[in-house]
Amino acid sequence: MKIGELARRTGVSIRSLRYYEEQGLLAPVRADNGYRVYSPFAVEQVERIQFYLGLGFSTEQLAGFLHCVLQHKEAFCRDVLPVYESKIAELDEQIRLLSSIKSNLEERVRSIVAERHEAETNRTERDKGADSDGHYDDGR
Amino acid sequence: MKIGELARRTGVSIRSLRYYEEQGLLAPVRADNGYRVYSPFAVEQVERIQFYLGLGFSTEQLAGFLHCVLQHKEAFCRDVLPVYESKIAELDEQIRLLSSIKSNLEERVRSIVAERHEAETNRTERDKGADSDGHYDDGR
DNA sequence: ATAAACCGTCACATTGATGTGAGGGTCAAG
DNA sequence: CTTGACCCTCACATCAATGTGACGGTTTAT
Numbered sequence: 318m319k320i321g322e323l324a325r326r327t328g329v330s331i332r333s334l335r336y337y338e339e340q341g342l343l344a345p346v347r348a349d350n351g352y353r354v355y356s357p358f359a360v361e362q363v364e365r366i367q368f369y370l371g372l373g374f375s376t377e378q379l380a381g382f383l384h385c386v387l388q389h390k391e392a393f394c395r396d397v398l399p400v401y402e403s404k405i406a407e408l409d410e411q412i413r414l415l416s417s418i419k420s421n422l423e424e425r426v427r428s429i430v431a432e433r434h435e436a437e438t439n440r441t442e443r444d445k446g447a448d449s450d451g452h453y454d455d456g457r
Numbered sequence: 458m459k460i461g462e463l464a465r466r467t468g469v470s471i472r473s474l475r476y477y478e479e480q481g482l483l484a485p486v487r488a489d490n491g492y493r494v495y496s497p498f499a500v501e502q503v504e505r506i507q508f509y510l511g512l513g514f515s516t517e518q519l520a521g522f523l524h525c526v527l528q529h530k531e532a533f534c535r536d537v538l539p540v541y542e543s544k545i546a547e548l549d550e551q552i553r554l555l556s557s558i559k560s561n562l563e564e565r566v567r568s569i570v571a572e573r574h575e576a577e578t579n580r581t582e583r584d585k586g587a588d589s590d591g592h593y594d595d596g597r
Numbered sequence: 598a599t600a601a602a603c604c605g606t607c608a609c610a611t612t613g614a615t616g617t618g619a620g621g622g623t624c625a626a627g
Numbered sequence: 628c629t630t631g632a633c634c635c636t637c638a639c640a641t642c643a644a645t646g647t648g649a650c651g652g653t654t655t656a657t
Contacts, residue, residue, distance in 0.1 A: 321603065331604095332645060350653060352604055372558050375643075391565060392572035401562050401569075408559040412552055418512050419548040422541050425531060429541075432532035461633065471634090472615060490623060492634055515613075 318355045320345075327363040334363070340376040342366050342383055362387060373404065458495045460485075467503040474503070480516040482506050482523055502527060513544065 324331045337343045338353070343362060345353040365387060369379050378400060385394035464471045477483045478493070483502060485493040505527060509519050518540060525534035 319604075330645070332647085335606095336644070350604080351606095352653085370644090372562060373555075377643095390572065392569040392576070398566065398569055401566050405559055405562050405566070408555050408562070412555050412559070415513075415548050415552050415555070419545055419552070422512060422545050422548070426538065426541050426545070429532040429538055432530065436532070459634075470615070472617085475636095476614065490634080491636095492623085510614090517613095 318357065318359070320353050320355070323355050323359055323363065326360050327367070329363055329367065337363070337366055337376065341380045342376060373408070374400075458497065458499065460493050460495070463495050463499055463503065466500050467507070469503055469507065477503070477506055477516065481520045482516060513548070514540075 318326075320331050320334055323329075324334060327334075334343065335353075338345065343355075343359065343366070345355045345359070348354050366379065366383065369383065370376070382394055382396045382400055386397060391397050458466075460471050460474055463469075464474060467474075474483065475493075478485065483495075483499065483506070485495045485499070488494050506519065506523065509523065510516070522534055522536045522540055526537060531537050
């Protein structure tokens with residue numbers, strides 16, 4: 318099968334298929350005219366590549382273990398477990414960071430709401446029925 | 458104060474200070490010779506910028522509310538609350554995504570370990586004391 | 598034989614914040 | 628008056644995966 322058909326059948330752009338080849342993830346043979354020729358298995362290979370990229374692996378990391386997992390079960394590929402484990406650690410770190418940022422923002426939101434509520438209460442007691450809402454636009 | 462001093466006092470590179478200005482986050486005046494001249498308050502302003510960038514805001518988003526929060530308390534800036542809330546939603550989504558990737562990987566690790574254990578058990582019973590560990594390197 | 602639909606390579610654009618460096622003014626101390 | 632330490636602007640490089648387009652060859656169908 319030629320590159321256009323593979324692209325159609327996997328939903329991956331021709332550009333990306335050529336890129337994967339450049340990164341050592343795919344190895345089509347060449348026809349006499351120079352056209353790339355893919356085996357029917359290439360469809361599953363490409364889906365597998367997409368799957369791993371979706372898990373957050375880079376093409377470079379993928380190059381290190383894709384070949385093995387395409388041929389054998391994951392459990393038989395030495396390099397896979399440490400890669401997965403370090404990826405998990407990396408994800409943990411990212412999740413931790415994002416969570417702490419989120420907490421920080423939530424705390425800020427809470428204190429804004431509280432402060433506005435306070436201000437609102439004071440204003441209502443002091444100055445019933447005025448128009449201003451006590452906010453400022455960003456005056457640039 | 459000139460840009461070099463501000464850079465030293467904030468730990469932010471000269472390049473970044475100029476970039477912040479380009480993005481509308483800082484507005485130094487210019488001396489007759491064209492040099493940027495910063496007020497002493499610029500130190501806190503820059504620290505504030507770093508803080509918000511660290512929370513994951515882009516300079517473009519920051520440009521929308523920095524001016525107000527530098528002058529007033531956050532609670533008095535209209536634009537701030539919705540920005541924070543949408544940032545929180547975005548963080549939630551990212552955390553959700555990363556967590557699901559993590560779960561997927563953890564499941565894979567579990568099944569690799571289980572499968573190896575099984576293989577190990579079988580091998581030991583059948584074939585005591587052999588050398589091979591039953592693994593393949595990535596044979597490229 | 599010609600047009601349409603393929604394929605090939607090469608190379609630049611994208612995103613965001615920052616690094617780096619060229620080429621050139623400015624200013625203080627010696 | 629020179630040296631060194633500043634400052635200026637402009638512009639290209641980085642990271643990763645992908646888009647886009649130019650230019651040209653090939654294949655297929657009319």
